[in-house]
Every structure is written in structure tokens, then in C-alpha cells.
Amino acid sequence: MYSPHSRLGWNRRARGGDELKTENFLRGRRGIQLAVPERQALELGLSEPRLAPARQTLIRRGENVSQSTLLVAGYVGRYMEDREGERQLVALHLPGDFVDLHAFPLQHLDHDVVAISDVAVATISHAALTAITAELPHLTRMLWFSTLLDAAMHREWIFRLGRLDGPGRVAHLMCETALRLAAIGIGDGREFPLPINQGDIAAACGLTNVHVSRVLKSLRDTNLLAVQGNQVTLLDPAALRRIGEFDPQYLYLHDGVSTP
């Protein structure tokens, strides 16, 4: 039987009742803290988290949306499709990310939002966000900031696709994901859980799954990277950063973050 609750460890956490939906929001980034009333305004506006199974499409391209989605647990991807239905991943979201905050000003989405793992998501209405922008300028700037982080990652992905070869693209993706996850307390920056398959990596890196298989094999054979099941291990982080030309500046993590 399908039971996302247990897979997410959700029962345990939700049962406490005092768990914050926004606990990971902007966590570890630039040391920015939200003031208590700001966090309260967000928490009050957010719905109770709902659960969705892996592979479910949460929002479809073009839909008119009147609310935005905060990812509380699990992984979400944003995809664009070409004419043949081949998917290009344009963003990978981790717990604490606002997945489609940009839909608040833009009002509709130019891509699909898909659950990669089982997920828990909370929503906030655009009316509530309008109220926040009217009353809480600093929080508004922080929300703005979080969409700009997405844009900075978009740029890095453009670079990845435009200037790196297969192994470089995969290395870059894994370096980025390792650091982002470490910033929210998942993994140690070297080893982390990532429930995606080679097709997802291919969709992220602009490669075919056959080629991703070969690239992963070569990274494995040279003791740089291990992807087994849902566990990713950066065996040689320095080498991966070199071939992925990875410089984490664009992630705006605060200074103290571990970068093994």
C-alpha cells in the first residue's frame, strides 16, 4: 500500500504539532533570519501540508494559479517538454523551497511542477501574499530574494549546459545538490539521499539516459562519484568541483557552511 507518510517520516514530525512549515525557508542562506512576526505571517497564511506521491504532476504548465506552493518535505522538479515529449528539468527543489512563488507576480506557469519523491507541500494564497507585500517590506524582499536564488541557479544551469561536457554537467549538478542539501541539514555535503533515476539526471543535464549511464560508470570507475540506489556519494569532491567548474558563490550560502 502506498504510504508516503512513513516514507517521509511525516507521522513522527507532524504528530508533534509544533513543527514549522517554514523551518527550512532560506535556511543557511546568507545568515538571513526572519523576524518572529514575519515568520508568523507566513505560517498563518500557509495551509496544512498535503501529501503527494512520487511522479505526480502537481501543477501543469499554463494553468492559472491563485496560490503558491512551499515544499515542506521531499523533492520536486520543474520540467519543460519539447515537441517529442522529452523533458528538460529546469529546476530541482528541496525542502524549504518555494516551488512556484514566481507564479504570484506572473500568475501562470511556463512549466510543469512534478513530485520527484513522495512530497509534502503547503500552499499560500496569492491574496495572503499581496497582504504581505503591503505590510511587510522586509519579508517581501526575502521572498523576492528567494526567487532570485532560483534565477541564479537557472543561470548556473545555462552555463552547465552551454559550456560543460557530460561528466562536467553531472559533477556540477551533484556538487550543487550536495551543498544545497547540507545547508538544510540533509547529508554532510559529501553523501546524501537523492531518490532520482538516470532519466532525471539526463533531463537535468541535457543528455540521454544511455549516455548518463556511461558517464556515471566512468565517474564511478575513476573513483569520483558513486550513485547507488537513492544514495549519492561525492568520492572526490575536489575533483568533481574541478571538472564541474563549480564555484558555490551563486548559492549565497552563509560563510560557515561546510564545503568538504
Next chain:
Amino acid sequence: MYSPHSRLGWNRRARGGDELKTENFLRGRRGIQLAVPERQALELGLSEPRLAPARQTLIRRGENVSQSTLLVAGYVGRYMEDREGERQLVALHLPGDFVDLHAFPLQHLDHDVVAISDVAVATISHAALTAITAELPHLTRMLWFSTLLDAAMHREWIFRLGRLDGPGRVAHLMCETALRLAAIGIGDGREFPLPINQGDIAAACGLTNVHVSRVLKSLRDTNLLAVQGNQVTLLDPAALRRIGEFDPQYLYLHDGVSTP
């Protein structure tokens, strides 16, 4: 002698004295209009435009910035460099674009900003922007909106690099540029001035200039696209949109815009 004034037609326009620096800001997008006090707040905060020659680097990656730049006339590119100094263009900016508004929340840039043609740029201090976000929520949302348009274009560029071949990438770039320029009254959506060389196209499309030359030749030979000197002509817009898998929805142009 270097004279950007005349090349930009700047003398004529500046001489009037009543010309608006923000005249193209968000023009043609979603039919959004700024209220008079909003436009005034922007205009008051903006410096007198200054001129810079083509190829000048306006802002360097990593610099701490305390002001943001509005492009008044000319073309500007945002570039990231790989280890060998090869450039990847991550954004192309047209008159009316805020080139680095994202530096207001982010505080530094993860890429270089370079003049592609001779340009005129005005700046606004981040202090002035902070005041705007404190007092003018609607204008703040519009500024936010404009950075989200950039992000939407970033996503489309990711798609372009990840899923299209050489001719498709060039076609997509030219379709996008044609529409964006038409929206601010430059060209008719079929033919427009674009003072870039094949190296710039290569930097935008993740190709080498040699290959761009071949791609342009093939598009020329099949009567799809002509790039001669600084003039670009979409000879067969429908075909170009097809091979570039171009759907202008993401540009959020208002309905009435011409799409030949």
C-alpha cells in the same frame, strides 16, 4: 573618433529634456501600466544616463554593488566564463530592461555585465529601492515581476541548450529577440537591428563560432533566416518558430502584440 551619442541617436532624444528614462520599462508586457507617482519615484531615483562604448565591461562578477542599472539605449549581455575564458551568455538585455535589479536583494553578481553595442545606462541606488519597497508595494511587485521575466527567459534558455540542436537554438534566440524588440518598438517582429557577431551568437547558444557560421549558412540557404551585418531578418518566421520550438507565452507580452 568614438561617438556613441550619434550612433545611439542620443543627442536628438536627450536634447528634448523631457525624455523618460523608464519609457520602455515593462512596456508591452501584460498591459501593465505604472501609476504616475510610481513612475515618478523611479525617475527621481534614476541618475542621468551615462554612455559606454561597445564591448566595455560595465560590472564585473563578484563586485559588491550598491546600485542597479537600467538600460536606456543599446544592448547589454550578461556573461559567465568557464576556466578557459570561454564565455556563456546567460541573458541579453534590450532598452527598458533592468540589467541587474537582482543585485538589489542579492548584493553581488554572479556574472559579468558587458555592453554589446554602444549603450546608455542610468542607475538607481539600492537605498532608493529600499525606500520604494517600503512605500510602494505595487511598484515593488512590478520590479519583482521584471526579475521574474528574466528568470522565465533563463528557463527558456536552459530548454534551448538542453533540448535543441544548433539550428534550433539559433532559431529560438532570434524568435525571442524579434518579439522582445518589437514589444519596445524596434523592428516589426520580422526584421530588426542586432549589432552582434557570430561569436556572441555562439556564446548564447553554447556552440563554437565555426559551427554558428555553418548553421547560419544553412538557415540562409534554406531561406529561413538572414543575418547580414547588424540586420537580422526572419525570412520564414513560422518555420523558425517550429524548429526553435518557440512559444512566446513565457515573455508575457500583452495580447495585442504582432506575431508575424
Next chain:
DNA sequence: CGCCCTGTTGACTTACGTCAAAACTAGTGG
């Protein structure tokens, strides 16, 4: 057990990169 999904491997094709030379263009100065 048998199915489906994901990953692996091999043989072959192709788009694009690399290197290098030549043609063309525009600007400069005699």
C-alpha cells in the same frame, strides 16, 4: 514465477568541435 522498470553494454551514426588556411570587411594612414 513472471512482469515491469531501470540500468548496462555494444555497434553504429551524427552533430559538433578543432585546427588551420583563406576570403572578406572595415578602419587607418600614407
Next chain:
DNA sequence: CCACTAGTTTTGACGTAAGTCAACAGGGCG
């Protein structure tokens, strides 16, 4: 007006990374 230069663009020959097609191997699960 022509010669000189520097920056583009074009063309050719050749190499290579990645795509395609297809068969097969493993694993998890009903």
C-alpha cells in the same frame, strides 16, 4: 586611391563526444 592591418566570417579536413537502436541483465513486487 591604394596599402596595411585587425577583426570577422567562411571553408575544408579530420577527430570526438554524444545520440540511436537494440539486446540483455538485475531487482523489486504482485
